[in-house]
Amino acid sequence: MELWIAEIKSTSERPIQKLISPLIFNEESNCYIASEYEGTIVVKTSNSKVQKVFLSHYGVTSNEQRIPLIYDEQWDVWYDKGNELEERSPIGINQCGTFFFEAEDGEGYIIDRSSDVYITSSLLTEEEFQRMKDEIVNMLEDLLTANEGPATPMKLWRGNVEAARHALDQMKKLHEVLLELEDEPHEQLIREYQLVPSSKIKQFDVKFLISHRIFPFKDKFSIPVNVRSIDIPEHRMIRWGLERLIDYADRYLRQARNRKRDLCRRASSLISALSNQHDKHLNPFEKERIVNSIKKDLHYVIESFQLVSESERHWTKFIELTDTCLSLHYLSVDEEELEQTHLFTFSPLYSEVYQYLDDLLNLKPLKQLSNTYVPLQKSPKLYEIWCLLSIIHSLIYECGFIPTQNPYIQIQRYLQRKGGLEGISFTFNRPVYRYKEYREPQKTNLTLEVHYERPFLDTEKSYRPDFTFTFRDGFQAETAFLDAKYKPLPNWEHWIEIIRDVSFEKYYEPLPKKPIASFLIHPNKLNDVSVHTWNATMNHRKQEELRHRLGSFEYKPSNKKEFVKWMNMLLHYHLGYNGVCMHCGTHLPANSNSEGGWKKYFTCSNRACEAFWVESVCFNRKRARRAQKDAHDPSTATLFKYTKTF
Incomplete structure (x- = not known):
């Protein structure tokens, strides 16, 4: 068997466009190594008896779970076309893990098998990809006990x-x-054949008598004897x-x-x-x-x-x-x-x-609650699930939100009913505080609903962002979106186009009631030091309207703080709850000092945290004494500066 990387176009009548290069066998790892998104992996076989080729992986329990490959006469290769109904791309495009190929003859006998193929992540290091899988299990275990708060x-x-x-x-x-x-140790007697001198054989069986008659000059004969063995079920x-x-x-x-x-x-x-x-x-x-x-x-x-x-x-x-x-x-x-x-x-x-x-x-945390170590995994879906659990985990353990139901039990029951997590939602509560002109902070109980892949139908097309956040405080309901993008990006300009196409044209512009934010998350750093907000290509009117509403931030196991910064932006800037600390999740109001009417200082009242942030109001705002022609709306004339953003 020869394995090749090929360029494939699944929608084409002839999907294989060209063969790029043979897959190189790695002697040290004793397998083929490829990177996702390089192309699909196809099989060449010179055995004329081969009638079928299958893609298989460890853990498969029946032939039905193997993926049958398609033969391409033009290129003389067997290939996987993917499956649109299952949202599965051709093998090698967006999967990570280990698999192999098996060839069968016309009678169904396996007559050839490839060495293992190991596909690595092209967006994360091997260590970070393993960490993402580990964290899915670790976070589930944490969520099992996340029914009280605030947790840290x-x-x-x-x-x-x-x-x-x-x-x-x-x-x-x-x-x-x-x-x-x-x-x-406990032992058991087992019967096995041993060579024993004929003089020491005490019990004769038919096999020994026949062998002795045929070989009269032979000194030792193989006979069954009882021997002690430590190989027992308990060991x-x-x-x-x-x-x-x-x-x-x-x-x-x-x-x-x-x-x-x-x-x-x-x-x-x-x-x-x-x-x-x-x-x-x-x-x-x-x-x-x-x-x-x-x-x-x-x-x-x-x-x-x-x-x-x-x-x-x-x-x-x-x-x-x-x-x-x-x-x-x-x-x-x-x-x-x-x-x-x-x-x-x-x-x-x-x-x-x-x-x-x-x-x-069965000791917590040793009891494993979820098996994520399957041999072959769809990496974008794995990243989405990691994002979902990480978001829930950060809301509870860093932002101070308290779930109304135990998240792990919710996940367990939802999986039993639906077989997947698409459509699941979680509800949280926490007190929040707003300083206006009053000396004392105004306290409000904020409810947050987080939905995973919930469609919204109030547009011409049905859209389904990965994560929908709905904030309710008794007076209003505001929505924010996050969409996970696990895919290679050739350059920064391409990413700007995706933000425009997805954040703006799908999840902002068509909606009658606009979201307070529509952002993308990606596992790679893309020239955005922290939360990147995008409005550079808009005219002035749109720039004002979209201030801090569109953008992206990096999100991966080694950098999860960007989500907390984003939550700060939502609560402080968009919702106006400037007296709540998202750094330590305390339920106490921050201490506030003012400097004139244009600057407020906030210090977290948690003595172990004491995060400090400043709220400034731009002089150039409508109805202000020094307002210019391009004055900001009051809602967009505010700026927050934080100390814990390193």
């Missing part, structure tokens, strides 16, 4: 450290019991349990190490910002608040780093101890899924082993 990441990591410490203590006890079994089950524990602990170890890297980057940014606070335009009050805010954030980062490092130490020791258990001689057997047996019930030592294993496998 610090609380999560304290819980993780306690769970890691408890898991390590349990593993130490399990290790002691397994060492006891090392001296005298295979113990090995299975230990292997699963390592799989789960590896995930938490990766999570801790990724978090440590993020915290190191954050600390470096804060230290740099602290050393550069020499802006002569800042008054002493502003400078003091900014420096204090950065120091509080740095203290938080250091405290988080210590917690995460402790978690990392526990999981590292846990894995080392589990590896030691797996090296015991009686566990050098195959695996078999754990279940209760007679030996596990009535043998004191084996009963202890079973109890420790069962407790560890």
